């Protein structure tokens with residue numbers, strides 16, 4: 061069951077002259093969820109896009125090394141990329157519905173690959189939409205433009221679109237980062253259900269998400285592979301100091317807060333302003349924990365903080381209404 | 390599978406072929422016109438007015454047409470600018486309010502854009518008949534102004550629409566009125582775009598022949614008043630081509646080279662201008 | 673205090689005045705098209721009263737000195753030349769634009785794009801000159817006919833349509849193109865199903881823009897199309913478009929009765945044709961968009 065599905069050997073990727081990935085060698089097990097973690101800009105997206113060769117669509121990239129999928133080197137120039145991409149689905153960071161109806165979005169892949177039979181298409185569309193639990197929400201408006209769905213629904217639609225070509229591997233690039241907490245949970249649940257049939261590789265910034273989902277973990281840092289291994293080993297006994305630091309930096313089990321602030325009942329942007337005022341009083345490196353219950357704050361506040369140069373260590377749902385957000389100055 | 394690969398390959402070939410055809414034909418066009426015109430081009434062409442009539446004359450130059458074209462195009466561009474900028478500014482949401490009206494104005498501009506220049510010429514001609522005017526510099530300028538307004542206003546509208554609401558809000562927050570914001574913030578922010586729009590319209594104006602055929606007339610002299618008829622480069626080319634004398638036809642080709650050079654200069658100027666001015670824009 | 677107040681009032685007043693001024697300019701510009709229409713209609717009224725419209729539009733006899741004004745050959749001339757230009761220019765422009773936007777390496781695009789923009793600004797007389805030069809080139813002369821006019825016109829509109837469509841194609845977000853590639857579509861399939869569909873409104877606008885120009889183009893066409901007042905029946909026949917009719921005859925139009933009225937009617941017909949084309953394109957587009965959106 062844990063047979064190696066993707067194995068990467070000496071992979072290096074260059075954008076122009078700058079190196080994005082340096083000599084990566086690792087194996088990704090089949091029918092499990094593999095999480096790629098690491099700080100921003102370390103090459104997670106690049107690694108993911110190398111696996112389905114979408115990296116080629118960026119100008120001036122150079123790739124060396126091999127990636128074997130089911131024993132076949134996909135870097136081989138003679139390989140048919142369309143067949144490869146049919147086998148490897150991709151769920152992007154932002155929902156990207158195609159400019160057509162909901163039905164046509166899901167049917168797009170099968171049609172491209174030559175499915176003409178109406179009945180079969182209908183069945184595929186229904187199956188895939190049911191798998192991502194979107195069917196009941198959209199079955200009456202399959203002909204409506206996909207752009208009219210909510211962002212969370214769009215992301216599920218994109219998942220359904222990827223599933224419609226019956227891939228074996230599913231690559232997800234921060235699939236929940238643009239979503240609200242509830243939609244994120246739905247997507248996470250789907251991924252866990254899907255892992256019995258699919259090999260899933262997920263890039264995530266959220267260490268909690270990685271812990272919840274991953275069976276196998278890959279840690280990248282500045283384009284280098286730091287550590288990879290089964291999730292419990294990596295999380296509990298990281299071999300590398302850098303992994304330990306990264307996990308501790310973001311994982312807050314034993315972090316002490318320099319200040320706590322209860323902002324329940326305040327709305328965006330006031331809670332943001334209060335939080336900034338509190339941060340002003342703190343010293344560099346100190347940590348602030350705030351509690352909010354305004355749903356927009358959950359997404360907007362961390363974004364604003366990051367834009368202002370603070371590090372958001374975590375945002376986590378405490379109970380039905382309350383969220384904690386932890387920020388380091 | 391084979392079929393899809395083939396489709397891709399066929400269309401890629403078609404695309405490359407079209408680019409090659411398009412670029413090739415356009416380049417040959419320029420090269421041919423220059424090749425043909427250069428031999429007849431000498432200094433006297435651009436420093437003297439024609440001797441013995443533009444229709445028959447084999448001597449002298451076409452200074453009258455060069456100066457005339459510049460008068461016409463500069464006059465029209467200035468007038469069109471004065472009218473188009475307020476229109477483009479007015480199309481901002483804080484002035485025009487309802488999107489319906491803005492849509493209507495834009496539709497009108499698009500329709501004006503599409504009106505053939507010969508129709509502008511015919512219309513101008515009727516008006517001038519009505520007013521008892523002869524073909525003159527003034528008539529040509531007015532008609533060219535009408536022709537340039539939609540080009541300029543639409544291009545300005547496009548760039549003004551790119552100004553972010555935040556920037557305007559910052560100005561309103563300081564207590565500026567709408568007009569002060571429009572003039573001091575919006576216009577300054579998109580100045581490169583606005584000037585590029587003006588140059589674009591200038592290029593169209595200086596190259597248009599059909600609209601000034603009836604309205605500006607033609608003469609061998611350089612006009613001294615707004616009511617004198619005026620020569621223009623495109624018409625100089627057109628008339629000289631129409632003569633039975635090969636020598637005069639050669640001069641038409643030379644005039645075309647002059648016109649091409651002017652257009653080229655405008656194009657380069659607008660590129661440099663927008664690059665230089667872009668430095669002062671808040672990103 | 674007093675001074676500040678009067679300053680404030682002054683600023684308010686200036687704002688109000690400026691707004692009024694802008695409003696007047698806008699209304700003026702928006703109504704120019706109406707003025708033109710009315711002016712032409714008034715001036716062509718004499719001939720519209722003297723002859724039935726059906727005769728004017730569908731009679732093939734053009735003989736002003738005998739008082740016969742049939743516009744049919746000229747209308748057909750315009751349609752033939754513009755139609756042929758469309759058939760030549762559309763595929764070339766759209767394919768080139770797709771190539772530049774989707775396939776071409778950056779360096780090629782950086783070279784071709786400014787060249788197209790420059791060419792789009794070249795005056796039509798220059799295209800006409802090229803037409804004449806090309807026609808007299810070598811032994812394979814195709815003569816002065818619809819084909820020559822159509823080719824010259826096509827070459828005139830290609831830079832505009834290509835350049836604008838390329839810009840429209842490039843506004844299609846990368847995400848959705850990659851979404852299509854990621855399910856295994858080829859680049860061409862992505863271009864065909866996703867890029868073209870997403871940019872349909874913009875491309876349609878580009879085409880309408882280009883062809884409004886083609887309809888009304890005078891000089892370039894006039895110089896190569898032959899100017900024989902007979903409705904063409906093949907592309908090798910000469911033609912006489914409306915624009916050329918007006919331009920060629922303005923000199924003598926005062927000497928023959930009803931002639932001036934007839935020429936202004938020609939301008940009106942041209943205006944109506946361009947309007948109908950514009951509106952039809954808009955309506956068609958609105959329908960397609962409602963279906964796809």
Ligand SMILES: Nc1ncnc2c1ncn2[C@@H]1O[C@H](COP(=O)(O)OP(=O)(O)OP(=O)(O)O)[C@@H](O)[C@H]1O
Pocket residue numbers: 075076078079080099100101102103104105106107118
């Ligand atoms: N198109 C590109 N051209 C040049 N450099 C690029 C390009 N895309 C990415 N890079 C660089 O390559 C490195 C890795 O980028 P990548 O997108 O893989 O990071 P990431 O780990 O996904 O980051 P994030 O978590 O922020 O999404 C970065 O330093 C980035 O600046």
Ligand SMILES: [Mg+2]
Pocket residue numbers: 104105106233
């Ligand atoms: Mg990334």
